[in-house]
Amino acid sequence: MKRSLLCLFPLLTSALFAEAPKESDFYTITNLPAPEGASIEGGGIELLPDGKVAVCTRRGQVWIIEGAAGHPDKPAKWTLFAEYLHEPLGLAWRDGWLYVVQRPEVTRLRDEDGDGRADVFETVSDGWGIKGDYHEYTFGSQFDREGNLWCVLCLTGSFTAEALYRGWVLRVSPEGKLIPTASGVRSPGGIGFNAEGDVFYTDNQGAWNGSSSLKWVKPGSFQGNPNGNIYFDFAGGAIGDRPKNPPYTEEGSRMVKERENIPELVPPAVILPHQRVGNSPTGIVPDLTKGKFGPFAGQVFVGEQTHSKIHRVFLEKVNGLYQGAMFPFLEGFKSGNIALRLSDDGNLYTSGSDRGWGARGGLPYNFERVNWTGKTPFEIHEMRALPDGFELTFTQPIDKASATDAAFKMEAYTYIYQKAYGSPEVDQVSPRVSVASVAEDGKSLKLRVAPLTKGHVHELHADGVRAAEGGSGLLHPQAYYTLNEIPE
Secondary structure (H helix, E strand, O other), X not given: OHHHHHHHHHHHHHHHOOOOOOHHHOEEEEEOXXXXXXXXXXXXXXXXXXXXXXXXXXXXXXXXXXXXXXXXXXXXXXXXXXOOOOOOOOEEEEOOEEEEEXXXXXXXXXXXXXXXXXXXXXXEEOOOOOOOOOOXXXXXXXXXXXXXXXXXXXXXXXXXXXXXXXXXXXEEOOOOOEEEEEEOOOXXXXXEEOOOXXXXXXXXXXXXXXXXXXXXXXXXXXXXXXXXXXXHHHHOOOOOOOOOOXXXXXXXXXXXXXXXXXXXXXXXXXXXXEXXXXXXXXXXXXXXXXXOOOOOOOOEEEEEOOOOEEEEEEEEEEOOEEEEEEEEEEEOOOOOXXXXXXXXXXXXXXXXXXXXXXXXXXXXXXXXXXXXXXXXXXXXXXXXXXXXXXXXXXXXXXXXXXXXXXXXXXXEEEEOEOOOEOOOXXXXXXXXXXXXXXXXXXXXXXXXXXXXXXXXXXXXXXXXXXXXXXXOEOOOXXXXXXXXXXXX
């Protein structure tokens, strides 16, 4: 008997002190060093037809990288393609031209003499204004299915709109026509698409934005900040009449209430709770790799500048509005991520800067590549709203015995919709969470939540859930679901 116990002791000890899974087991980050003397404060990334990668920088340059996917086994080669641009924050390739979204215009570039440098610069559209304020950024998307580029414009000084269309979302048609598309923007950090091709942008906490968020750009919508609405007369009726202003009262209001008073107001699809998950959301990219980047095909990745990380977002439409859950995904980048681009073969490129706001990464700029290791992390895969709670799916079967009421905790809260800068979390609710059912295969379960609160972030912690194989906990047990609508 003594001999048996001694044999078992090392096994028990190793099980108790086994290293918990970590993010790097599933996704690796590879740094691509910048050329000597260059500051790659990336604002936009594009994939070129010949397999090369282009990145534009806040310092006005465009670099072409050869061999970015194979670095460091074969060092990447950097070539300066263009310079002296005005803080470009968007890149898109089409028909032999590289389109660059600068602060004052969309420009297209081409190398006609074949020396590797752009020698043709053509203005495509410059139908908006700049005053020269530091905050008048213009972010640009890739091309949509109709060949349009989408541009989202920061306000002047983050509070006012002192130049034409500041605080708006605009489209630039293939012919260069400017199409006013949505108003109500404050301080975007990026613009992009979901897997279905709908357009989203990230807006940062501030006036009329209680917290940072991912917002759906429904054409004709009002996104919440009224300061740019002074330019409706210039839009020529392209998106309808000017919406009513939200209340300029000392106590403010709530987004869910003002939706009843302002029909054009579209609430944030996914709120990114300030400080809890980040401070400055940025670039947006859908996972269209069909599994080459792991188990999250069809979902959206969102950059985070201040916390030097990337979020994962699951989106669904309920009663005609987008809503969904944000999950932590990956941290540990060297600077503040701004631009994201994911190739079909599973290379996620990111680049950014710490200039202006600082970033946890510690370096002034970065260009990095993320790859899936082939191992599937144990994660909440999707979180869907139900009439009386939520349905969770998982990337791996759960240990059904661990799916008890005690395994889950939830809090819910919202933010003041006000002209003041940001908002504390308010109207806190402590819902009661109970497990309604667990699927036979262990890949999903339903939670009953009482009460569900329309307009609130429902923050879930599933610390007690364990994997069926190995018994480990979730890599990220947190989820933040923005409940704009409760399903019928």
